[in-house]
Amino acid sequence: MPQNTKVEVRRSPRRQRTVSAYRDGDKTVVLVPASFSRAEEKRWVESMLERLEAREERRRPDDESLQSRALDLADRYLEGLTRPASVRWVDNQQTRWGSCTPENGSIRLSRRLSGMPPWVVDYVLVHELVHLIIPHHGQEFWDLVHRYPKAERARGYLEGVSAAPRLEDGSSAEVAEEDDVDDDGGDVSSGLDRSDRA
Template sequence: MPADPSHHVSRSQPLDSQPLGIRASAVEVRRSARRRRTVSAYREGSRTIVLIPARMSAAEEQRWVTVMLDKLAAQESKRMLGDDELAERAQRLSDQYLDGCAAPDTVRWVTNQNTRWGSCTPSEGSIRLSHRLQGMPEYVIDYVLLHELAHLLVPGHGPRFWKLLDAYPRTERARGYLEGVVAAGRLPHLPTGREEPED
């Protein structure tokens, strides 16, 4: 590929700053003055190349590198959890983080939740997760499951609710990932393929 004067390469991301499971490959960030609204990423041998707009701040760069690494990992791990596996996972999470106190009767994927990631009906003991989570990193699915399990015990999002989620070490990271997905969805001209819009 011919050199493009509108591109320049940013430093590679240090391995210890990368998400777990991705540390085997180095990350190279390439900035482009031509790139206005999109962020994309792809594997090149043992490296991961992340392409971003030149005007993006260092903080935005770091956030989008994390989002895109997670996105690639999710795409490369195509194993989808079925409803039975989802229910087993919910039970394990309840046992590990909620002392087994949250015991749903049903846990299943649904395709009619396009404005929220999950929901629960405490009176029925049911938890429903949006099919849009399928293919996302497992820690994100675990967070949404745990979030709904906590709602079986505490309605609303008050201090008592968030205290239940404090034990899960990836709460903030999962919330950041989901916020990135929502922000990306608000941008016009959502590209297809491997590109994701930047915030």
């Protein structure tokens, strides 16, 4: 079982032989028959987690398809004003959806996006593509971002995903102001920080 995986097991007296599992936010829900012993439950939970991970891995887009998608979006919505040198998934962005380095034309997207609707991933790509042209979040920046027709819908989706954990634990759902530049110099914040506005 992957570490740091929250698992909720739901026993059902109506369920006789089948076991199923699905992701619900940051946890995995496993549905098992109420008649299962603890040992059977443990074995099936581990098996279902492995199956889910394998299925998600097959569905997870690779860096090449992400790069191709970014080039298509740049042509379609930004009239080819920018061409990213590299676009890749990263695992080290836990508080950001995406980031870029305009100096070398690289874009990085948090792998947390890989399970989200394609139109949300496209929005983050467009946002980062625009940052390759305009490093700040001024009006000109947003005018270009809003060429993508689902920009507002995607921003709302990401804001909801970001707010959900704070709402569940009773923390403030207030949104912080966004920073434009990382502390490490060159990288431009996407403004798509999980705790910030998109």
